[in-house]
Amino acid sequence: xxxxxxxxxxxxxxxxxxxxxxxxxxxxxxxxxxxxxxxxxxxxxxxxxxxxxxxxxxxxxxxxxxxxxxxxxxxxxxxxxxxxxxxxxxxxxxxxxxxxxxxxxxxxxxxxxxxxxxxxxxxxxxxxxxxxxxxxxxxxxxxxxxxxxxxxxxxxxxxxxxxxxxxxxxxxxxxxxxxxxxxxxxxxxxxxxxxxxxxxxxxxxxxxxxxxxxxxxxxxxxxxxxxxxxxxxxxxxxxxxxxxxxxxxxxxxxxxxxxxxxxxxxxxxxxxxxxxxxxxxxxxxxxxxxxxxxxxxxxxxxxxxxxxxxxxxxxxxxxxxxxxxxxxxxxxxxxxxxxxxxxxxxxxxxxxxxxxxxxxxxxxxxxxxxxxxxxxxxxxxxxxxxxxxxxxxxxxxxxxxxxxxxxxxxxxxxxxxxxxxxxxxxxxxxxxxxxxxxxxxxxxxx
Amino acid sequence: xxxxxxxxxxxxxxxxxxxxxxxxxxxxxxxxxxxxxxxxxxxxxxxxxxxxxxxxxxxxxxxxxxxxxxxxxxxxxxxxxxxxxxxxxxxxxxxxxxxxxxxxxxxxxxxxxxxxxxxxxxxxxxxxxxxxxxxxxxxxxxxxxxxxxxxxxxxxxxxxxxxxxxxxxxxxxxxxxxxxxxxxxxxxxxxxxxxxxxxxxxxxxxxxxxxxxxxxxxxxxxxxxxxxxxxxxxxxxxxxxxxxxxxxxxxxxxxxxxxxxxxxxxxxxxxxxxxxxxxxxxxxxxxxxxxxxxxxxxxxxxxxxxxxxxxxxxxxxxxxxxxxxxxxxxxxxxxxxxxxxxxxxxxxxxxxxxxxxxxxxxxxxxxxxxxxxxxxxxxxxxxxxxxxxxxxxxxxxxxxxxxxxxxxxxxxxxxxxxxxxxxxxxxxxxxxxxxxxxxxxxxxxxxxxxx
Numbered sequence: 001x002x003x004x005x006x007x008x009x010x011x012x013x014x015x016x017x018x019x020x021x022x023x024x025x026x027x028x029x030x031x032x033x034x035x036x037x038x039x040x041x042x043x044x045x046x047x048x049x050x051x052x053x054x055x056x057x058x059x060x061x062x063x064x065x066x067x068x069x070x071x072x073x074x075x076x077x078x079x080x081x082x083x084x085x086x087x088x089x090x091x092x093x094x095x096x097x098x099x100x101x102x103x104x105x106x107x108x109x110x111x112x113x114x115x116x117x118x119x120x121x122x123x124x125x126x127x128x129x130x131x132x133x134x135x136x137x138x139x140x141x142x143x144x145x146x147x148x149x150x151x152x153x154x155x156x157x158x159x160x161x162x163x164x165x166x167x168x169x170x171x172x173x174x175x176x177x178x179x180x181x182x183x184x185x186x187x188x189x190x191x192x193x194x195x196x197x198x199x200x201x202x203x204x205x206x207x208x209x210x211x212x213x214x215x216x217x218x219x220x221x222x223x224x225x226x227x228x229x230x231x232x233x234x235x236x237x238x239x240x241x242x243x244x245x246x247x248x249x250x251x252x253x254x255x256x257x258x259x260x261x262x263x264x265x266x267x268x269x270x271x272x273x274x275x276x277x278x279x280x281x282x283x284x285x286x287x288x289x290x291x292x293x294x295x296x297x298x299x300x301x302x303x304x305x306x307x308x309x310x311x312x313x314x315x316x317x318x319x320x321x322x323x324x325x326x327x328x329x330x331x332x333x334x335x336x337x338x339x340x341x342x343x344x345x346x347x348x349x350x351x352x353x354x355x356x357x358x359x360x361x362x363x364x365x366x367x368x369x370x371x372x373x374x375x376x377x378x379x380x381x382x383x384x385x386x387x388x389x390x391x392x393x394x395x396x397x398x399x400x401x402x403x404x405x406x407x408x409x410x411x412x413x414x415x416x417x418x419x420x421x422x423x424x425x426x427x428x429x430x431x432x433x434x435x436x437x438x439x440x441x442x443x444x445x446x
Numbered sequence: 447x448x449x450x451x452x453x454x455x456x457x458x459x460x461x462x463x464x465x466x467x468x469x470x471x472x473x474x475x476x477x478x479x480x481x482x483x484x485x486x487x488x489x490x491x492x493x494x495x496x497x498x499x500x501x502x503x504x505x506x507x508x509x510x511x512x513x514x515x516x517x518x519x520x521x522x523x524x525x526x527x528x529x530x531x532x533x534x535x536x537x538x539x540x541x542x543x544x545x546x547x548x549x550x551x552x553x554x555x556x557x558x559x560x561x562x563x564x565x566x567x568x569x570x571x572x573x574x575x576x577x578x579x580x581x582x583x584x585x586x587x588x589x590x591x592x593x594x595x596x597x598x599x600x601x602x603x604x605x606x607x608x609x610x611x612x613x614x615x616x617x618x619x620x621x622x623x624x625x626x627x628x629x630x631x632x633x634x635x636x637x638x639x640x641x642x643x644x645x646x647x648x649x650x651x652x653x654x655x656x657x658x659x660x661x662x663x664x665x666x667x668x669x670x671x672x673x674x675x676x677x678x679x680x681x682x683x684x685x686x687x688x689x690x691x692x693x694x695x696x697x698x699x700x701x702x703x704x705x706x707x708x709x710x711x712x713x714x715x716x717x718x719x720x721x722x723x724x725x726x727x728x729x730x731x732x733x734x735x736x737x738x739x740x741x742x743x744x745x746x747x748x749x750x751x752x753x754x755x756x757x758x759x760x761x762x763x764x765x766x767x768x769x770x771x772x773x774x775x776x777x778x779x780x781x782x783x784x785x786x787x788x789x790x791x792x793x794x795x796x797x798x799x800x801x802x803x804x805x806x807x808x809x810x811x812x813x814x815x816x817x818x819x820x821x822x823x824x825x826x827x828x829x830x831x832x833x834x835x836x837x838x839x840x841x842x843x844x845x846x847x848x849x850x851x852x853x854x855x856x857x858x859x860x861x862x863x864x865x866x867x868x869x870x871x872x873x874x875x876x877x878x879x880x881x882x883x884x885x886x887x888x889x890x891x892x893x894x895x896x897x
Contacts, residue, residue: 239676242683243499246506250541256506258679277509277747 003386003402006409026408027148029180030109032418034201034228038062039077039175041107044070046095047082047115055082055115055162055171062172070102078111078175079103084156086116086130096137108147113174114138115162118155118188135186142184142441143406150174150183150407150441157190160430165194169427172200178422181415183406184441187434193374194429203425205230208278210270212261213288215241217387218337220248221413222285225421227252231283234274236261261288261314267321275327283424284322286315286336289355291389293348304351311355316362319377323369332375333424336363337416340383340439356381360435367433376432378423383439386410405440451822452760454780471566471577471737472750472897476859477504478733479685481847482692484585488730491686493522493529497536497582500732500852503683504578505541508736508748514543516574519561520734521551522582523850523885526589533580554884555801556759557581558733558854563892565737566754575742579858581851582732595623633885635765640772640885641802645711645720647770648804651811655719658803659703662724662844665800669841670696677840681859693727693847710802724803729847733855735862750897752862752878757892758782764887769822772805774889775881776812780823782891788877790830795864795878797857798832800843805883840864854882854890861894869896 006026008014018025030040042065045056059066059080070076079099086092099112106112119131134153142151152174154167161167166189173179174187197203209226213219214235223235233254237245242258249256257273259266274281289311292303315336322328341349342356363379370377384390384402390410393401402410419438422428479500482488488496497520505511520533529535534548553560558581565577592600599619606612632639638646648658672678673690695702708718710725736748743750760778762769769776775798783789790813798806812818813829823829840860843853861878869876876896883889 239679239682240684240689242503242689243685246503246683249506249509250502250511253509253511254506255509256503256683258683259676263676276749279747 003409005399024403024408026403027108027146029148029407030177031180031412031414032177036177038172039064039111041065041075041077041110042067043078043080043175044068044076044102045080045082046099049082049085051084051115051162052082055080058163058168070105072101072105074105075107076102076105076110077107078113079106080113080115080171082162083114083116083134084162086127086134087124088126089130089133091130092133092137106145106149108149109177110149111175112141112145112149112151113171114151114153115167115171116153116155118157121158138186139184139441145406148180148407150179152179152182152184153186155186155188157188160189160192164189164192164430165196166191166428166430168196169194169422169425170431172427173422178418180418181407181411181438181440182419182436185437187431187436189430190432191371191430194431195426197426202230203427204283204421207231207282207424208234208274208280209283209285209424210234210236210274210281211285211287212236214248215244217389218382218385218413218416219287222287222417222420223248223252223254225414225417226283226285226424227254229421229425232278234270234277236270237288261318262309264317266314267318270318271321271325271327280327280330281325281332282330283333283335284318285420285424286318286334286359288314289337291349291352293352295348296350299351307351308355311352312358312362315359319362319366329373331426331429332370332373333428334366334370334375334377335420335423336377336379337420338379338381338435340381340437340442343381343437344442363435364433371432374429376423376429378428378431378433379435380416380419380423381435381437381439382411382416383437383442384410385416386412405442407440409440411438411440449821449824451824452777453824455784468572469570469739470753471569472740472743473752473754473858473862473894474736474738474743474748475504475508475751476681476733476735476855476862477507478682478852478856478859479503479731480682480688480691481729481731481849481852482688483847484728484730486586486692486730487686487688488584489586491584491730492587493525493532493582493584493732494536494539496584496685496730496732497533497580498539499683499685500580500582500734501536501540501542501578504734504736506683507680510736511541512543515546515578516576517565517568518542518546518548518578518580519551519565520580520582521553521557521561521851522584523552523554523557524583524585524588525552532582553890554886554888555799555848555850555853556882556884556888556890557851558856559858559880559882559890559892560854562735562737562754562854562858563757563890569737569739575739577737578734579737580732580734580855581853583849583851584730585728585849586730591627593623593625593627595620599623633764633771639710641710641720641725643764643771644802644804645714645718647773647808648719648802649711649714649717650770651808653719653804653807653811655704657807658719658724659700661800661803661806662703663698663700665838665841665844666695666698668839669694669845672840677863681863691846693729694845698723720802720804724844726801726843726848729849731847731849731852733852733859735855735858751866752894752896755893755895756782756786757890758785759888759890761889762887769887770808771885771887772801772883772889773808773812774887775883775891776809777823778889778891779879779881780825780829782893786893788893790832792877793879794836794868794876795839795861796832796837797842797861797878797880798837799848799853799857799882800838801848801883803844806837809881857882858894865894865896
């Protein structure tokens, strides 16, 4: 649900008042509903490379109103800058300034997407400078956009093109309202693996997914979103949360598995349950996590240990069991929930940040192990999300925290869930070892 | 040979061969809510609330949302008259298909076990393929009844046609008519409470205070250990803030139990041995058991823990003091085992409901008594001994509490899980015996076998 302030400044009198006082004016973000149009308005594909042409052709097959040149004063849904052939920073000028002329025509909730090559690994200093330049350009542009519009980038590794399944999958995700709270971020497509869904409204049809920490908050929302996208669910939470877990399971037509993920046999029990009830396991979402905040000077054994144990050690142990299991071999997907605290740090959260940074380290190192079976592992790093947990933050602190991003509002559990659902889908098969932030481009951190 | 009791057929002269049903009825699993002491966490929960919660936990565990179950049967011992369709109302409030047929059953403390037996029989006969058995009781939200005098006046008022008639009827009202009748556990034909009845039996079998306290201690220790090992992780769903049975005292000791004053049989003086520690407290709670044919369970990839093999009911003439009120299982078990060609030595687990510690001990004593077994059961000698290391190994009613109709479901689900695990570990079929005594001098017993 949109917060009270955002509702206020989007009503007639409130809007005028906020404008006159120069107060932040967060937009009500467009969020995904099955069946809604992917993009409202024309999509302009900027760029002259063959990859730009083939992308434009592909987008036409999605029934989008695709343009290669903007018509002045016509409202646009999205601008895609295909920058895959940059050799020198000077090459940026033409496409960037061409897009600049259309920015004022971008609709509320519009999208800007860059498609470029990663700077790492290229030998030419000039090419590396140009490629790295896209990073700074995009992150700055994201901060300039207003009215719920976002800017994100797709990075194409060697061996991938604009029409690789996961390049298209990422572009589709960034274009759609599923990425409402993802802003100023890059996603690297590292392989041509993956497949676009037969039914874009149910991209997880027939998949068996486990979600840990599913009894409430973001976990419960992940369960709802994966269910909506067609997955069959096994929902895990500690036995003490069993009543809430049962309610979520009955809502999403899944099964409830009460277990403590920090137990030594947690991985085996999850696999056993999935194997018995579904004969296989396709997706594991490591969402369960706890906070035990204390300044380090006051930190004790139990606060430190329980956070490390549940937030990262349990994931490591369960992944070990998954990687060894016969039932987790067919293009498996693991998605872990990290946190922007693990990127930027947070006062009072040395334990939590260590565990969440640990998740990111684990994801990068586990990626090659899963690639062997066509699998992927990725993480999402939520920023300020409106949950029961953040609702307990004192009012003033909370009010400041939720405005400290380019979208000037907190995200919803659904925003995290949509990103996870994308990373868990076949369309993300070529995206491996990535950490994608769902933070509205939080001003702290990378 | 003529005996003054209820004869037990010798195995070789069984009237029927061991029951060979056309197909099996298997226990898929169960779910209950933690049991609360009366007036505790569930003081404001109705039977319907608790039964619905227990059902919803079961549905979530096994993914039964929108499933049309063959039949659901459950009941409550303390039941409001408005709850004539208690189980049906609970099913309608659950995530099951609204097209699931239901019946209510009431057989005192044997209600829960009797629903398992009845539904298992329907599955064996092919009448249904799936079933949920259950029971619920609230001693907190118990029905309060108006006095007979007031009830009479209200009914007459209802029939009255004129104002003078009504005034005349109302004039019969006396202050004493306004006192409500609280529910009690007294036997209508003897006026004795269940505890007082058991005190007579306890004295008859000379069950010592120490033996009773030791049984109670084991119940608490076993139940606490079962919780600590995660045994209940897939048998229980928390409810209203409770995650364990509220009656469980993991830290109790023989000293603490020995310090309690007797509450039943106090007229026996020094012979009074039954305390609040070795008797079950009034309890609120609900339990459910999912039963199925093999085909139904296989089609849904559901686990199969144990089969419901056979069951037997018995009743005793406690009114004339021939037997103790809670001693019916003493007669039911020998008959059941004879029919199945089994002895007590053929069982790996015994689940004997701990209405009172002395009930269990009196039952065991009777089976070990040659004279009793010869003259009352018509056997050649003692029926046999129960290996204590196989008795109520994960705790029973003394520790968990005893919401009357919910106890059968608690025992059956737990035993089915234990049988399955032991059979898995030892690679052989494993058998368990369930025995539940009930008010009115009744008892129901059943045999489960690992699948």
